[in-house]
Amino acid sequence: MFDRMRERFFKGEWRTSKPIIGLLALVVAAFFFILAIPNIQTQTYNLEKYGTAPETIRSPITIENEQKTDQQIREVTRAVDDRYTVSEDITEERISMIEEIFDVVEETGAEGDDAAGKEEQLRKVQALLSDEITSELPTEIFLPLLQADKEERETAKQFLIPSVHTALEDGIRAEDLPDAERNIHLKAEYSSVPASLKQVVSDIAAFGLVENSLYDPRRTEEAIKSAASQVEPIMIRAGEVLVQKGSTITNDIYEDLRLTGVLKEQRNLLPFLGLACFALLLGTIMYMESFRAVHHYGLSLSHLAITALISIFMVFLMKMISLYDSMDQPIFYLVPAATGAVLIKVLCRERLALVMAILYALMGCVLFNGQLSGTLNAAAGMYLLLSQLAGIFFLTRKKERLSIVKASAGVAITNICTILFFLFISFEKYTWSEVLLYCGYGFAAAMIAAVLTLGLLPFFETGFGILSDQKLLALASPNHPVLRKILIEAPGTYHHSVMVANLSEAACESIGANGLLARVAAYYHDLGKTVKPHFFIENQMGMKNPHDYMEPEESAEIIIDHPYAGAAMLEKENFPPEIIAIAEQHHGTTLLKYFFHKAQERRESVKEEEFRYPGPKPQTKEAAIINICDSVEAAVRSLDHPTADKIRSIVRSIMESRLLDGQLDDSHLTFNDLKKLEYAICETLQGIYHSRIEYPDTKQLVREAK
Template identity: 30%
Template structure:
């Protein structure tokens, strides 16, 4: 049991990666569509690349969606509407009419007797309500057939047979002319317009149910392809009827292959493919980005983003497949580039698109557009902390989507008449969603403890609390740090390293000197040196301890680990040579271990640049009469000595890059000391 626990403790990082690998694979398989993959890849408008294809089994030819849509529209247009008849309205209308007539009829005003008006009105109401009265406005033609539901009986009528209240004035005039009662026309119109209530209304529920029932009877098939029948020959263009037949075969294949018998085999196939993708990611990180591979937090961060994109795409596809381009896939390489580097961003983006190829429709078109958009993202987005850069990049990504989609549509359809312009809106929405990268980066920094260029920009502010404290307590060290930052930033730009990171590292690399500022020469205001009263070992310990104290201060102020790395490595495992020599002079011998910085040595280009810039800038203060020649010589001497000590063995930096850094440092120091060529008098 003890041995098992010990084995687990030694390999917990590897065990965690295996767990992450298995969990991610299972989650992706869960998100994948529950169906097999059709073994032929074809596109509308493209030639058939395979051998002649014969039907492997008999299957029905599915109607095109446009055809089904037209049939549904035709059924809806030709559907017979149902109207509901209310028998109770007529009696109440008659009663209201007679009551109002009694009230409003005045013998002295009308020549027509009241009884005559009553009979005409009652007869009109009775005849009209038998036909049906409606006040609804419909677009039906007059000869449109309708069903009039009266209780349990349904009667066929034409729509024109219903009486519309808007025709009341015309009908009153006809009654007046027929019965010669012109004096009572206004009275009759006023009474009837007040009392007439509709007794026929459109029964929407019954009408829609009838339409739905008829739509369900539509046959989605238009024919049968018998087993062995030729579907398409090699080289034929996939279009029209051929394209529909191939889609029908694909649909039938997908429905047949995902059965209980081969369910397990399909899971095995999916597991192998998804596992290969994640295995490639682990191999890439282990071989080319070991600093990420050995950091489980960073590995988890990468896997989390891949799973997030797969989940979002799956979620959107469940709503509607047309919205698939709304998912901002390009936010993935953008964020990974902000935290790591472009190569990691592009590699992970490519692997994610390969996984999404199992899910999305028109996978070739989708993958092509996403690959191009991802490459554009990597090539265009730089210095993400500059807000304008993100907007420019998003505009370029959106333009690539639009141009790519338009090109695919023209190739497939051969015209732009049926172009779905709303898809361009989806691309614009995708671009707007990509702008969410900034708040997402902030969220990731807090959750995963990572640092991006945006945070580095904030840390580079010399008005920050920690740097102001450094400038107050150790002004000489603060000035030295500013000079080192300028030197290191220029060198980083020259070799293509992260200039913002190395600048921030330079600003904070000596914060440990705040504890005993006067023990460092740059902070000594007079010629009195505190080390003269100390033993060389004590002096060396104070000098060396500024690294440890710097790390403690940095952790107390929550500086990112990437910045603390510069504090740990800026002296590497170098020797405090002055006090080592002094110890040997005073005691005849010295233990070298007491005068060596604890390290580690620089393990990146940026930390190596800081070590060179820091040593050169500090040593330049000892030059009594700086000249171009002396500066060149001492830069060469210092950096060559560091190389001889093996300080850059883990830094992944080339000899060529070191030579380029030397040139930059020489040029900058010459500018600092304002050296000019001496002209003869």
């Protein structure tokens, strides 16, 4: 009963069932979620301020200490100086006033008479100067300028205006005024200004020098913001030691412990939500690729069940090894990562293996994070991915089990190269003994992967009824007891089966079907003829045909029985269901035309159903191709002189007959497939029955030589 249920489940009755595919993906995702919880769950401690740390505690996450960052920003901004802006309007105004003084003095001195009194000249100067000047400067200070000649006044002017302008351009704040006045006074003492005018020059300079560097709140605010933006956030890095074992827990340390969530009273559900989303994403990718594999590549649910079991095994294996992993000792180098990918490639398809390899690598990033919540081990993920890709790509001939061992050498080289890459780009210094140790891990991982793959293959093949290439090759061995039974008891049938196998394999490969399955199934498709071999023409070899002495119905019964007798014998020998099905279906529901017409000649009322095989019709491409090639080989073998045109005509005729009779309705063959099949079968037959040179009789050559 269990076998029947397993066959229904795994051989396609629920082949397109989305819920089953989704359930398998969900189981894998849930298993990963459960095992990965410790990797994202923060370990908490019951700690108090000023207590003693029971162990060295590291930060499980990377987080900013905003309090310390804000404190750093405040310190930096307090150190920012106020920003001032020099007023050009004030500068121009003061220079203009100084120029006005010299212009008025020059005008007064030019208009004034030498005999005029000093008082009169001073009154004129006071009257001509602006009130702003006269209100700040007493009129008497201009007397030396009036008494000086024009050249002396010009010398004083040429010194004073540039000096004041330069000082104002540099900007003068209130506290800088005394220094600015003193500087110009000192310069005047050592300048070419006449001695009689040096004091008045200093007085006018003191008048011209005013505060023109004004506080600029906008620029000051910009400077503060710029300084604040330059402050790097104070970060607590994942893996950073928060407190050493035995150390006192100060206020700052306690705050860091609180921020990183390691205190007992804190509970953060976000990591669980993140892990659930990640696991759901991985499960969705697995579901989509599995669904594609079923509908585009013809995989059964048994293949998907195997993929799910392999995935669970790989996750469990990585988790077990991760328990011994640490930041100082990267044990993930020992993971036999290629096991899962190679198994899926051998048992299922290469594309599915590639997708699952990526998923396993992503899972490894989480499982090998050293149980530091919020971190991923990218190095582990990269190593696992490259190891798996090496296993997939170096396994070029998956039909041979020895090729798995050969592929492990490529995996070992890839592992070692990846490990050396990690070690040599690291800032840490490794001794040569450590380098050799880690390379040994990589080599051991490759060898363990090969052993696990070879050991698990028979389990999956037997337990799930998977027909692998290795099993097919074993069945194709000429020394197989059943094949030898055909050879000994029905040699003609054996030869016919070998020819059909050659045709079927070439035909299948032309349309992308399973050529190896077709070849092996063709070897055994006529096993039922060994029950009564002499009733089949290829085994009669010089003896009389027993059908000449039998009723057509009796002959038809014997002929029709051979597919089902063969299927029963194969089932008894525990052959794969695919080969049993082809043996049972290889004649479909075709009509035994010879015996049917023979019966019609003897009586009028003949039921056609009695001369048709009961079926079923071919359900797969391989079964349909063997159905065609079986008839084609027998028909072409009956030709005395097979030519290319005759072969093509027979092939086309048989294919059209099968198509019109509905024998190909359930085989999923397309018209494009039929065109390719016709060409491939004709090419193969022409290679077998090509023209040969007819050599003359040896005795005739001797007589002609005499």
